[in-house]
Amino acid sequence: MKLKFLHLALAAALVMGAATPAVAQKKGGDAVVAITNAPPSFDPHSTSAQGARHVNLHMFETLFARDEGAKPVPDLAKSVAVSADGLTYVFTLRSGVKFHNGKTMGPADVVASIERYRKGGASASLISSIDTVSASGADQVTIKLKSVQSTFLGNLSSPRAPIAIMPAEEAAKEMGKALPIGTGPYKFVEYKPDSHVKLARFDDYVPNPAYKERDGFAGAKIAYLDTVTFRFIPEAGARDAATMTGQVHLNETSDESTAKRLKGNANFTVMKALPYAVQVLKFNMAQGPGTDLNFRRAIAQAINAEEILGTAYPDLYLMDQSWVYPGSPYHTGRALLKQDVAAAKASLAKSSYKGEKLIFIIDNIRPNVDAATVFQQQVAAIGVNIELKVGDWPTISGIGLKSDQGWNFWTHGFGIEPYEGPASAMSHWVKGQGQRKADPVIDDLFAKLNSEMDVGAQKKLFADFENRMADQAIAINLGDYGLFQVVSNKLKNFKPYRITRMWGVWLE
The missing domain is CATH 3.40.190.10 (Periplasmic binding protein-like II)
Structure with missing residues (x-):
């Protein structure tokens, strides 16, 4: 054999050898x-x-x-x-x-x-x-x-x-x-x-x-x-209080108001972990108007992704619709979303949607609620009626990941998969895991990627995956968001x- x-290991040593901190x-x-x-x-x-x-x-x-x-x-x-x-x-x-x-x-x-x-x-x-x-x-x-x-x-x-x-x-x-x-x-x-x-x-x-x-x-x-x-x-308030009173040295997750308040404070450093996750908007493609491509396209055309991210994560987002993060050799850097309200209304008119109330599920962290609220307002402008259903993460994820019933839309963070790379980012949509109904083209692209050893061919397959996700509105990548982390000096x-x-x- x-x-x-x-x-x-040798390559890593050559790259990292000169990076030792200068301070004791x-x-x-x-x-x-x-x-x-x-x-x-x-x-x-x-x-x-x-x-x-x-x-x-x-x-x-x-x-x-x-x-x-x-x-x-x-x-x-x-x-x-x-x-x-x-x-x-x-x-x-x-x-x-x-x-x-x-x-x-x-x-x-x-x-x-x-x-x-x-x-x-x-x-x-x-x-x-x-x-x-x-x-x-x-x-x-x-x-x-x-x-x-x-x-x-x-x-x-x-x-x-x-x-x-x-x-x-x-x-x-x-x-x-x-x-x-x-x-x-x-x-x-x-x-x-x-x-x-x-x-x-x-x-x-x-x-x-x-x-x-x-x-x-x-x-x-x-x-x-x-x-x-x-x-x-x-x-969140308790974490910030513990940080500012010296009870903790590092707050792994803070918010923009605390970051602004501590800016210039000699006792702390506010750091950004950006990108940390993709804000993903999911359709339930197993039932209701989510089964209709014209409806999904109408939603994609109606939304202003930057307004959503800017409200949910002020000063802490990137307008990037690739399913892997910048810096990855597979990152395309393409803008796949463009708001066009007139086109959205035309697509909606061709769809099966008849004005019925649709359910948007979200867990109860503030950024996700803010994102869903702005989305609700944007799609109302083209005549889509949304009701927000808020719960804790175990309840909401149990519905979105395991049930075809009780929801039409869901937004949450998609963090570790874009970090790991194309196969991980694609795997969530294979066999309909993320959207509740399989897309045979996505499944085929994933199978080909897993068996393809040539990097250039892998990049082409991943670009085809991103195009398929956008063209069929299987899910909407709103962009990347980050975390503020507060560190004691x-x-x-x-x-x-x-x-x-x-x-x-x-x-x-």
Whole structure:
């Protein structure tokens, strides 16, 4: 079998080698981070919740991870060799990596972790192409695929519900029951429901020698802090108050009014995490006028996306309708929305809509409610009657993701998928997951993308996907929005990313 070696770790080292901070790092202290929700689980395989990623990715690592630009790079793997036919991946593991229980990581742990994820991981479909996974040497693991999958390393490195490596004895436990024992720079200390979770520096952590600085979810994950306390503070005003009174060092999610109030305050730095998510407007294509292309086109023509985003996220949005973020090699940068009220009225007249009241479901966070309210006003101008139905996220997402009934429109953030890239962004619309009715063209484009190894051809397939989404008004990408993050000036070297990374930072 002929193998092709990917020397990704060396490339990363050359890129990141000169990026070490010029100021002196200081060990010690407890950094307190205000996050909106408690993790539903500390078993990383069992949940894709954002709150879980924020905490679990400090304790767990993966074979491959995403760098700052979301490219898959080695993490617990030292390198990978891929067969000429694209079906066999041989991973060489880094040596001497320790778990938090003192055990040295080996191939058996990697095999057990991947096998566990295949059977019941929160995003098990990511690795459904695996045929077999086996230990093939003292420091090697071999994965054989059923068919070529161009996105395999990207899927393996997904942070959504990470395919984390844990001790084999933990991987033997049922989903949701594994103890939080990983290889990451911080280890679990305590969890108090409705209060906080505390992590401590793992002094036996083995940094990846290929890096000198943090790089996305990979890189040099150096823990300077003694402990990190993640406090669960769901109410925005309470998070801001805790920040301003010095109870927390980092507020992961603030709003524009607080950002403006703190501008120029020497005690804080307000940072933008932008883009952080796409504001997506969904149609229920399984029932009602959402089944009618003329109706969907009328809605797309009627709306002013910038007015919607500008109201929901003042000073914190990008007018960009690509389904991946700027900076991705697959980003097209095209404007696919243009308001044309006259055309909207003409399309509506050709549709099956007869003035009936339609239901717009939204969860109760302010930006989504604001976005839905502006949308309601804009489509009223062409004669579409909308009723807003507001609820908490579990209730609304349960309706929108699982039911064909009880809704016609839904808006929410679409964050991790555009970060991960084309396959992840497309997957939400495959087999009608996001729109409740499959589109055969989208399904075909997704299948072709997964088997296409040529990057140029992949870009063409993704551009065709974006055109199909716009032409058929399968869903409307309103643009990108971000987060304001407020950082105490006692916390040094923090940089916004997909999670609040607490490695590479220190307290003064």
